[in-house]
Amino acid sequence: MSSDTRKPSLLWAVFTFIVPVAIILYGTVVVAVRPPVLPLLVAVVVAGAMCLRIGYSWEELQEGMLSAVGRIQIAVAILMLVGMIIAAWMASGTIPTIIYWGLKLIAPNHFLVSTIILCAVASLATGTSFGTMGTIGVALLGVGTAMGYDPAWTVGAIVSGAYFGDKMSPVSDSTNIAAAVCEVPLFTHIASMLWTTLPALVVSIIGYAILGSMHTGTAESVGNINTILTTLEGSFSLSPVALIPPVLMIVLAYKRLPVLPVMVVCVVSALAIALFEGVSVVNLAKFLTTGYKAATPSPELNKLLSCGGLMSIMATTLLLTCGMAFGGILEKARVLEVLLDAILRGATSAVSLVGATVAAAYIILFGTGSQMLAVVVPGRAFGESFRRAGIEQVVLSRTCEDAGTLGCPLVPWSVHAFYILGVLGVSATDYMPYAFLNYLVPVFSMACAITGIGIMRTTPKNA
Template structure:
């Protein structure tokens, strides 16, 4: 049977997509299976059975799953290095030093706002949300815990800041890939994103100011902050050299060195500092594998600082593999293709095109959990439609990032959500309500399309004349 004959109907494609997604949501949200490996595996089985009904063989579906899993090799390598960075930065005193000075300098009522701003700056400089969350994000999570903040609040602010930079940084992979796919000059693409990014960032800032003001300041769960500071002073040198690894990370990332060598340098520099402080090579090797085990006078602080290591991210890798296998079946069975084609039918106005682009990106995120696919596929598929409607390609590239880049951590079984769960220990179900920047930006994107604000035309005409310009009767 030809590939065309095995293309599912719209109804069957919808069911093949919706039923497994419902299984994942039921297992994760309703039953509360954490980590949600079992719901994902059941979803993979359900999608596979429905794809077999279309006419695909098991070997073909297996090929699709293996191909999809192969795409996360770099993500797995990054995860492994992040696990080692966390444990080595604990041993070197880097993360304890950031926690120490964070508690010294940041007032509790300003903590969430400071977290959003610090993560935004770090991510803008490095171009990586993963690196930001796995380093300064871990330290800020410790500061928030010491101040008595709900971890979901803190992680929400960390995610918002990290993805602000991931979207806007000229050295970000997602920013450069999106501009290339949509055939838009890099800084034209970044300039176009300001139309939606600035309002969303301002709303997020107000949100974190309000949320911070609601914090009661109860720190009984972590003990007195003065006690924590004393414990840190007694257990770590907290010297300026402890800040060398993050400085190296920012400088080398800004110089566009590949991410893996930069992360290796960050690990090696931290290990060197730890050895200067008296740590032995055998102890550090064990910490890189099994994680850092703190031994301060404070039991609560020990619980906070004992983390990292290669083994800490193994569950995350299992989740990633299961999620990508699910997406591989949907891709191979052409389910996502059929759903995207349906969304494009009749899309000619700014609102319908932007809405279809956002919807397609979220469908791909829900189906595959891949940020890059959610950016690349709509960017390639919708370019001609935007051109026919007289809308500049930077509007398409901006919209792809509004949904694809920023929406990925909002999908509980996406690559990025699993990474956040593995590194920061909070699931998407818990932190999404507080990731204000990521949540609000698609609304801003649709509002721009509806009002014509920021909708750039290729012919220089007002965006409000778009409907008339695309109406065949006007020709």
């Protein structure tokens, strides 16, 4: 029988999904393997063996894995460029300048609120959560560390802000794709998302304000900040010229230039500034490859500023490859298709349809780790069901983003979680409790479905 028509039973699909996911969770959460390459490899082997058991050939499963791995080519290219951007922005003084003014201007108790707002604005302008976290996010993490904040708190606020913009920006890939897949005008789609995203943003800001009020700056942290400011002043020029690369990034991204050329411009502009400041070509080449090596009088600051480079993303690339191979097996063996069919069965009301869309997005995220699939697959699969129930497609497009876009960084083996781990150095299991916006938006999505608020209706198709 051809694999195009062969499907596993629902029981076997559930079993094939749960067992490998349990292995990954055990390895990442309980055993705390870092980086969690081994749990992912074991999950790939177990999932493959279970799919071989129901009649799929090794060649078919290999085809599924290779196809899935092929989807992360752009993500890997972005990762490589972000690694170089971090190193170049360190050498040019861009990130030290942002850290300096962040320490000077942001009150410690308001730091987390400032972080989510700054990241939301930057991501809204650029449409990229990756770019925001890999540039401004790195600088803000340095500010938070100097203020004595737990990195998990800081990264949670960075993630919340970055994904607000990624979801709401008219220049975001996920926003445009969700609108296109569900055949909804772009700005109608964005307006609909305000129903769930704005309340979640307000609650998140309140949450970060409460966390900030719990952070009491000690004399040691105040002294640490003063030392860092003095050291930065003596080690870098801190000229406004150093802010040219991030300004270029925002302007070019807002003009909807492709992300890779924009990142190349960010690297080149920073390198030009570094050369002008007297950094040698040889050192720049080393920084871009193995990461920036700070040489200030402060060992603590050197540890904070020494980062980036192409080699810094190698572990993340390996994790991405393993995660996508796992998802490719589940896709090829139609495990996810069977699970989605079961979820959608009998869903006719707003509550059941929105709930089914949220559940489907999370199943795809847990199965494949891909944000784009979690947005596209439910958008395609559930459109007719929403029409029959008399619910406008804009509710479907909104819900796909509520769960698919914002849920991705909460799945520890997703593409986005591995990216965050590689760039900011904090795992999903650590920052997840503090990424308020990412898990509050689906809550408001369900609240809208239950109350009927923000649920746009049309004439049922079968009426």
